[in-house]
Amino acid sequence: MTAAERGLRLRRWLRTVGFLVRKEFLQVFRDRVMMFEMIAIPIIQLLVLSNAATFEVHDSRVHVVDEARTAESRALVRRIGASRYFTVVSSDPSMAEAERDLATGRAAVIVRIPRRFTDRLAAGRPAPVQLVLDGVDGATAGVVRSYLGAIVEGYGAALEMRATPLAVRSRGLFNPTLDYKNFIVPGILVLLVTLIGTLITSMNIAREKEIGTLEQLNVTPLRKSEFVAGKLVPFWLIALAELTVGLVIARLVFALPMRGNLLLLFGAAGLYMVVALGVGLWISTVVQTQQQAMFLTFFVMMLYVFMSGFMTPVESMPGWAQALTELNPVRHFLLIMRGILLKGAGFADLWRPLAALGVMAVTVLTLALRQYSKTTG
Amino acid sequence: MTALRGFIVKEVRHILRDRQTLWLILLLPLVLVILFGFAIRTDIRSIRVAFVDPSPSAASLSLQNRFEGTPTFRAAATVASTRALDPLFRSGAIDEAVVFPADFARGLGRGAGRLQILTDATDPNIGSTMTAYAEAVIQEWAAERIGSGAAGPGALVSVRTGPAVAPETRLRFNPTLASEDLFVPGLIALVLTIVSAVMTSITLTREKERGTMETLLVSPLRPWQILVGKVAPYLALGFVNLVTALAAARLIFSVPLRGSVPLLLVEGLLFLLVCTGLGVFISTRTDSQRAAMLASLAGLLLPTTVLSGMIFPISSMPAWLRPITYVIPARWFITIARGILLKGVGLEVLWPDTVVLALMATLLLAASTRLFKVRLT
Numbered sequence: 001m002t003a004a005e006r007g008l009r010l011r012r013w014l015r016t017v018g019f020l021v022r023k024e025f026l027q028v029f030r031d032r033v034m035m036f037e038m039i040a041i042p043i044i045q046l047l048v049l050s051n052a053a054t055f056e057v058h059d060s061r062v063h064v065v066d067e068a069r070t071a072e073s074r075a076l077v078r079r080i081g082a083s084r085y086f087t088v089v090s091s092d093p094s095m096a097e098a099e100r101d102l103a104t105g106r107a108a109v110i111v112r113i114p115r116r117f118t119d120r121l122a123a124g125r126p127a128p129v130q131l132v133l134d135g136v137d138g139a140t141a142g143v144v145r146s147y148l149g150a151i152v153e154g155y156g157a158a159l160e161m162r163a164t165p166l167a168v169r170s171r172g173l174f175n176p177t178l179d180y181k182n183f184i185v186p187g188i189l190v191l192l193v194t195l196i197g198t199l200i201t202s203m204n205i206a207r208e209k210e211i212g213t214l215e216q217l218n219v220t221p222l223r224k225s226e227f228v229a230g231k232l233v234p235f236w237l238i239a240l241a242e243l244t245v246g247l248v249i250a251r252l253v254f255a256l257p258m259r260g261n262l263l264l265l266f267g268a269a270g271l272y273m274v275v276a277l278g279v280g281l282w283i284s285t286v287v288q289t290q291q292q293a294m295f296l297t298f299f300v301m302m303l304y305v306f307m308s309g310f311m312t313p314v315e316s317m318p319g320w321a322q323a324l325t326e327l328n329p330v331r332h333f334l335l336i337m338r339g340i341l342l343k344g345a346g347f348a349d350l351w352r353p354l355a356a357l358g359v360m361a362v363t364v365l366t367l368a369l370r371q372y373s374k375t376t377g
Numbered sequence: 378m379t380a381l382r383g384f385i386v387k388e389v390r391h392i393l394r395d396r397q398t399l400w401l402i403l404l405l406p407l408v409l410v411i412l413f414g415f416a417i418r419t420d421i422r423s424i425r426v427a428f429v430d431p432s433p434s435a436a437s438l439s440l441q442n443r444f445e446g447t448p449t450f451r452a453a454a455t456v457a458s459t460r461a462l463d464p465l466f467r468s469g470a471i472d473e474a475v476v477f478p479a480d481f482a483r484g485l486g487r488g489a490g491r492l493q494i495l496t497d498a499t500d501p502n503i504g505s506t507m508t509a510y511a512e513a514v515i516q517e518w519a520a521e522r523i524g525s526g527a528a529g530p531g532a533l534v535s536v537r538t539g540p541a542v543a544p545e546t547r548l549r550f551n552p553t554l555a556s557e558d559l560f561v562p563g564l565i566a567l568v569l570t571i572v573s574a575v576m577t578s579i580t581l582t583r584e585k586e587r588g589t590m591e592t593l594l595v596s597p598l599r600p601w602q603i604l605v606g607k608v609a610p611y612l613a614l615g616f617v618n619l620v621t622a623l624a625a626a627r628l629i630f631s632v633p634l635r636g637s638v639p640l641l642l643v644e645g646l647l648f649l650l651v652c653t654g655l656g657v658f659i660s661t662r663t664d665s666q667r668a669a670m671l672a673s674l675a676g677l678l679l680p681t682t683v684l685s686g687m688i689f690p691i692s693s694m695p696a697w698l699r700p701i702t703y704v705i706p707a708r709w710f711i712t713i714a715r716g717i718l719l720k721g722v723g724l725e726v727l728w729p730d731t732v733v734l735a736l737m738a739t740l741l742l743a744a745s746t747r748l749f750k751v752r753l754t
Contacts, residue, residue, distance in 0.1 A: 033668040041675050048701065049683045055502045056693045104726050108692070135719075140690040143502075146509060183500045188679065195675050203667050210586075288397070290666045291579050295401045298571060298674055299409070305678070306413050311688055313503055315423045315472075321416035335469060342499050349468040 013226060020222075020230025028200070028234070038200070042192040042242055043249065049188050050254055053311070054180040057143045061089040063098045063107035068117040076129070076155050080111060085147050102134050109133050109144055127156075181254050186337040187310040189246040194276045194304060194330060197239040198297055201280030204231060205372075206293040224369055231284075232277055239273045240266075259344030265337070268350075271357045272333040278364035279329070285371040304330040332356045380597050384606035388580075392610055402576065406568040406618045407625060414561050414630050424507050425453035427465055427474045434482035436490075436522075443518045444475070449510055462495065472497050473507050475515075490519075558632050562714040563687025565622045566707040570652050570681050571674060573615045577656030578669040580607055585664055600749045604742070608653045615649040626718075635721025641714065644727075647734050648710040654741030655706070661748040681707045709733050 029035060062080060066073050081088040089107055092098065101107040112130040120127040129152050133141045208214035217227065250256040279300060287293045306312070307321065308330035314322055325331045332353035339345035347354070392399060426444055430437050444450045453471045456462065465471045476493040484490045494511050498504030584590040593603055623641070626632040634641075656673060663669040683689060685707040691699060702708050709730040716722045716730075724731065 031665060031668060033663050034665070034671060037668060037671045037675070041671070045679055048698065049679055051698050052683050052694045052702075053689050054693050055689065057690075058693070060692065103720055103722060140692060142506075146506075180501050188683075191679060192675075195678065196671070199671055199675060200667070203670060207667060289395075290670070291583070292398055292401060294575060294579065294670045294674065295398070295405060298575070298678075299405055301674070301678060302409055302413075302568075305682060306417055311682075312417050313421065313500070315425075316418040316421055317416050318418075324416075338499055339467060339469065343467045345467040349464060352468075 013223075016222065016226045017229045017233065020226065021234045024204075024230065024234040028238070034200075038196055038238070038242075042189075042196060042246060045192055046185070046188055046246055046249060047253065050181055050185045050250075053184040053188070055140070055143060056180065057085050057140060057147060059087045060085055060108045060140070060144050061106065062086045062148075063101050063110045064088055064091045065093060065095050065098050065110060065112040066091060067093060067115045068113045069093075070118040072118045072121060073113045076113065076152070077111075079155050080148070080151055083147070083151055085144075086151075098132075102132065105134070107134075108140065109148065111148070182256060182342060183338070184311075185250045185254050185256050186341055187308075187334055189243065189250060190330060190333060190337060191301075191305060191310060193239050193243045193246065193273075195301055196242065197235055197273065197277050198280040198283075198300065199294075200238075201231065201235050201277045202283040202287075202293045202297045203290045204235075205281070205284035206287050206290045210289060224372060228281065228365070228369055228372065231281055232274070235277050235280075236270075236273050239277065240269060243269055243273075256341060258341050260340035261346060262340075264347060264350075265340045268333065268336045268340075268354060268357070271354070271361055272329060272336075274361045275329040275357055275364055278361065278368055282364055282368045282371060285368055303328060307331070308334055310334060326356070327360075329357060329360055332360075381602045381606055384598055384602065385609055388606055388610045392614070402572065402614055403617065403621075406565075406572055407621050409568050410561060410564055410622045410625050411629060413564055414626070417560055421503060421506055421510070422449065424450050424473055424510065425471045426450050426511070427454040427456060427462060427471045428452065429456055429459050429462065429474060429476040430481075431457050431477070431479045432481070436482045436485050437477045439522075440475075440477075440515065440518050444511075444514055447514060450514070459495075466495075466497055469497075473511055475511065558630075558719060559715070560687070561626045561630055561632050562718055563685065563707075563711050565619070565626065566648070566685065566710045566714065567678075567681050567687060568622070569615060569618060569649060570655075570707050571677055572618065573611065573649055573652035574656040574659065574673040574677060575670060576611045576614070577608060577653045578659040578663070578673045579656075579666055580611070581657065581660035582663055582666045582669040586666055601746050604657055604746060604749065608657060611656075612646075612649055612653055615653065616646060619645045619649065632718055634718055636717035637723060640723060641717045644710070644713045644717070644731060644734070647731070647738060648706060648713075650738045651706040651734055651741065654738055654745065657745040658741050658748075661745050661750070681705055684708065685711055687711055703733070706734065706737055709737075 028038075064077050064080070066077060077088065077091070080086050086109075090098075090101060095110075095112065098107065098110045098112070102110060110130075110132040112132065114128060114130065117127045117129070131145065131148055131152075133145060135141050205214065208217065247256075247258075251258065280297065283293055283296045283300070287296060304310075307317075307325050308314075308328050309325070310330070314325050314331065317325070335353045336345075336350050336357075339350050343349075428437075428441050428444075430441070441452065441455070445452045454461075454465060456465075459474075459476060462471070462474050466474075474495040476495065478484065478491050478493075481490060481492070492515060494508055494515075496504050496508045496511070581590075584593060598606070620642070623645075627634055655677075659669055659672045659676075663672060681687075684691075684702045684705045686702070687707070691702055691708070694702070712730050713727050713734075716727050720726075
């Protein structure tokens, strides 16, 4: 084959794909409800959910059971009430009443100061204070326990003017204000764009099967590669556009830091989107109906949400589950997103997840090409 | 009434005929609950720590050994200067670093030792917990050295053994803060919300897409009968899902069941009614399966995950956002399920949540019946 022939072939291939892309765009933009959903769902959710996803504790309701009733015990209660994390809602000496408040959720924690509190303090022996927490709200219980423990111990230290022989200075890197939004916004954005992208691609071919238009496409001289490219390119462009809009919103509304190279970020995003949409396309070729496509997409999305380190740390999972997350493209892309945006990481720091995405892109495209068959029946 | 019975029989046949989809519906929720029940941990189990030790001494090595001896910390690297930490943090190879100054041993001997802890606070919640863990290891180590006199006579003077005020913590209802006990009820609520909403919204929009809705509309069935006939079989399927998921929670994860089982099942049925009602409502607003699925999956997955309180405590959310969580059905069911399973409380505590669910079900079904279009355009 001469160079001229090859050039002609490529031009013809691009022309055909171009027609298909135009057809997909027409079909997407024609459905007003779908258009509205594709734009409104990610934007609204990004704005609302980013504010909701936090473990911060404020105004946690404390029920105080002060059995000591001395100046010291009252000073401790004042100290707890003065903290911005706690509000003393009830100060009733009956423990039974307090337990009832805990069960109904009127109080989140009981602080019980026993009768011997002041005597023990005066004797120079450790004075116990009992904290009873509602363990049903596990995340809050952990935070409340450490905050309240610190206040109580701090009160003890203030009494004793205790000095430590070892001064420890601690610093949180990359997120000095400890703003949970910086952590969660990239995750929410990635998942929203992935969700929309995977859904529309996974239902696309299934829909053509159901309506019967796939057979019409199959009898045309269209090649497999042209078909797959024609299905992938339009949604790839839409997904990247959504990601860009989302990043602009994250920057303007949530002041998300962007410390690294944005060009690298978009390069990685382009690669990641090939994987994410490729998975959608592959689902689409395996299933018979849109309903099945939907259930498989749901399953995959659940894996994306819960096994990617989006909310819960991958390192805490058992070994087999951690190994499983290596197959999860969202896990790798989240590492890249958070690395570039929050830590200012560059290519040298992120080559591993980038390579993983590259391997996945090739694999998933090959699978989709193989799976798609032009013959039916 | 015979018409309705006939219609339900037809629907059941439809469901039973499509074996592939039926298996998907029955197994998917169960697989998700079991998989995530094992895989997801919200506690921190493995912290990779690096040591910066420019002049190793007996004291600094002893503290490093102490870190390695804990089940939580894993020594990932020992470097000579803080500059070497940057790439390790950026690529995510380490979570935390303990920095010894060059004169650590000498300072410690004088009772003025200094140490620095650097923590990757990209996830602020995990970051502060990791810092607290490291501080605890160091303080305990320091206290023991002082106790044994290893820190030199100067240090002994300024330290007393044991804190002045000792907080003792008790956790009610979930003493070990077991992840499964909290997470599994939330997971069940999430999966059931989506599967139920998706199934019902699809079954109605499919009739519209295929044109068989016209046949139904000209039949002697009344609009409400069409809705009942569509909802009833899926409600039954959802109930099977609920029972198998609860059985898995009980048998595999030993989630406690302290309250009444019949109450839990009735509340579950009420919750499923809300979810299927949501599906019907979505189908009255959309004409294509694609649009219906986008609304029921993309519109529900992340909002239910983030706003239901299954992971992020509602009490932590900003005040303006808390009312938004009221519209999430799973929020109410999670409170009910945790109440019955973990706290063993009954309707005397859970009646407000039950009333809200009942109201939601009534509103959704009434609105859907009114909005159900009897004429095609």
